Amino acid sequence: MTEESGPGMKVILMDKETTSIVSMVYSQSEILQKEVYLFERIDTQMKWDNLKHMKCIVFIRPTSENIALLSRELKYPKYGVYFIYFSNVISKADVKTLAECDEQETVREVQEVFADYLAVDRHLLSFNIIGALHGRSWNQNHLQRCAQGLLALLLSLKKRAVVRFEASSEPCKRLAERVRDLLRREAALIDNNIPFNGDIPTLQLLIIDRRDDPVTPLLNQWTYQAMVHELLTINNNRVSLANIQDVPKDFKEVVLSSEQDEFYAKNLYLNFGEIGQTIKSLMEEFQRKAKSHQKVESIADMKNFVESYPLFKKMSGTVTKHVTVVGELSNLVGSRKLLDVSELEQEIACQSDHGKHLHRLKRLLENPAIKHQDAAKLVMLYGLRYEKHTNNDVPALIELLKSRGAPDELVKAVPQLLEYGGAHARQSDLFGLQDAAKITKSLFKGLNGVENIYTQHTPLLKDTLEDLIKGRLRENLYPTLGGDDYSRRPQDIVVFIVGGTTYEESLCVHQINQNYPGVRVVLGGTAVHNSTSFLEEVKSAMQGVHRTHTRHIRNV
Structure with a gap:
């Protein structure tokens, strides 16, 4: 953008989201080297006098609000010339509207630059949306935002896409259908955008649900x-x-x-x-x-x-x-005694020993040095692991949280989380209790010496991705949209987690990219969570939703 506008003093005019998109990949000093001396927001512009000597680079999302603001800007231009870049596909009708407002012919260029997502890292992207769902239904604005962002991602990667989704998740299905509709609508643009060299590159977009693995975002991290x-x-x-x-x-x-x-x-x-x-x-x-x-x-x-x-x-x-x-x-x-907390978290997540875990958990809950949030997360992990156990003691643990003075909101978060991501909500066997392959794998792991007790846990995403890479991801659990059985081993994968991803999963994707030469995985999520933002996500999803699976947990 800065090079195409040529030499001379420049201003960049952005919206709230494109400001974040740019700041994730460029420092201010790097942009200053491109002769950009002013950063403006299209929704809150300063009242500057005569800036006709400056070139204006506009980089905004093609929303109706932004089109209205830009139309007003072009009607009464503050800068000498305008180079307009949209972060996603813009309709012909909107281009016509802008052309009609450009009475002084200040616009030199209008282009689409497909960068409608936050590039958090080389293989990680986010839309910074917390509270994407209500129950099992999308907030419609968030659904549209994620679908458009994924379209821009596919256009920026210059690949055709096969869309797969988690069969048991209604939100995943809805997003997959919306992305497919956008891909069909923009078929000509996609064809023009792909460099043809004989073999049409195909990417697999896999859309999965955070509820399938509510454990990973609850754990303390050590990288x-x-x-x-x-x-x-x-x-x-x-x-x-x-x-x-x-x-x-x-x-x-x-x-x-x-x-x-x-x-x-x-x-x-x-x-x-x-x-x-x-x-x-x-x-x-x-x-x-x-x-x-x-x-x-x-x-x-x-x-x-x-x-x-x-x-x-x-x-x-x-x-x-x-x-x-x-x-x-x-x-x-x-x-915060996090070594003690994390050791028990990892044990609950990776091993099954009800009596021992319950005893140690009760002792930790009695320790005033343990922060309320860490105590509540341990109860949540226990609740997820031993949900079906005959001696499940979640109600007593909730009473212990109350008696240690934990805030009401944290106490309520325990049944909310079990309602959100309990066994009824998950497609996978999260704790691997019936999965013979997993048990065998952990036996072999044991033979190679005990791993670091604080990093025993591996996210469910690792198994899902390895199955996908090896062509073993079951079509009935992760169908291809359109019903085709797409069993070719993919080389390019985008996995998107509805309900947010984590840095532990980003590390897992980084390792997979290193361990499987020729395979390139990009991870995306509605947000990148830590445990605090994940509990906000859960609270937002469960707001006003009737508890059907945790009614036995009373007094909460």
Whole structure:
């Protein structure tokens, strides 16, 4: 966009969503290098005088509100010329409307740039929607937003798509049908967009339901990126550290982006123990460089220092940022007794031992150092694992939550979650109790030595993707839209989770991309959850919905 508008001073005019889309992949300093000196929002523009000397790059979503705002802008143009880019397909009628408003002929270009999603990472995208569903029905605006975003994704990847969905999930079916309708409507555009070289590339879009695996978003995490999101929250690549005592003024909010931070890109999948060692090495290297800069005795030394100063300053910022973040993670792990909490979480998620788990859970609930939210999540995990157990003790555990003073909202969240993602709502055998293959796999795992107790859990998504890659994903459980039996082994896969994905699943996709050469998986979700936002998702979905499967849990 910035190159096609040529040299000269530029302003970028965006909407709320495209501002986030751009900020996820470019830093402000990178955009400034492209001669962009002003960032404006189309819905809240400043009252500037005479800016006819500036070129305006418009990058907005093609919504009816944006078309109305842009029409008004073109009727009374503030800038010299306009280069208009839409993040998705725009109708001919809207283009005609804009043309009629461009009375002063300031528009030089109108183009579609298919970037209607937040690129969180190389293989991860999101739409930042929390509360996509009510019960098992879509909020219609969210359904439309996800379908349009997935269309833009397929157009940007330049691939034909075969759409598959989770058979037992009505929301997945609805989204699959909406995407198929958009693909049919834009068939000519898709054909023009695909570079033809004999073999038409086909991608499998698999749409699955978060309810099938409500365990993954509840667990504490121990890899750097996932841990930061769980304990501090990553919001559009930004982390707020404003509540931390003695944090340096420039680090009240920090950016964690693998595109802009080399240290983060290299270490985001390391576990907590390894990240401590890596930070230590980074600090030692920085101290060595700082010492070598202390001796500025000659003109040559000064010249060296000046030349390396920007790099030195950048390294100093990287060190301070990551030391601050890791230091705070370490404090939270200690103060919230997260090693004890996580050990029990992992055991409940991965092993079946009712008596032992119930005893340990009751003891942890009596410990005042355990945060209410961590206590409630343990009760939820217990409820999911032992839902059908004859000695299930969820009502007593809820009473224990109440007696320790847990907020009403957290107490209510327990039956809400069981109603949302209990056995009745799941297509898969989440805990693998009847799955012989899984039992065999865990026996072999045991022979190879015990894995890290804090990272025993693997998301259900891993098995689903491996079955898909090997051509073993059952057509009756994950039908292809249109009814064709599509059993070819796919090389390009987009898996989209209705109800949100997690950084643990992003790590799983990263590992699959490494372990299966020639296969490329992209993961998407309505949002990227930590446990807090996931419980908001559950609460929103269950708001006003009648409890039919958890009526036995009274007094909540």
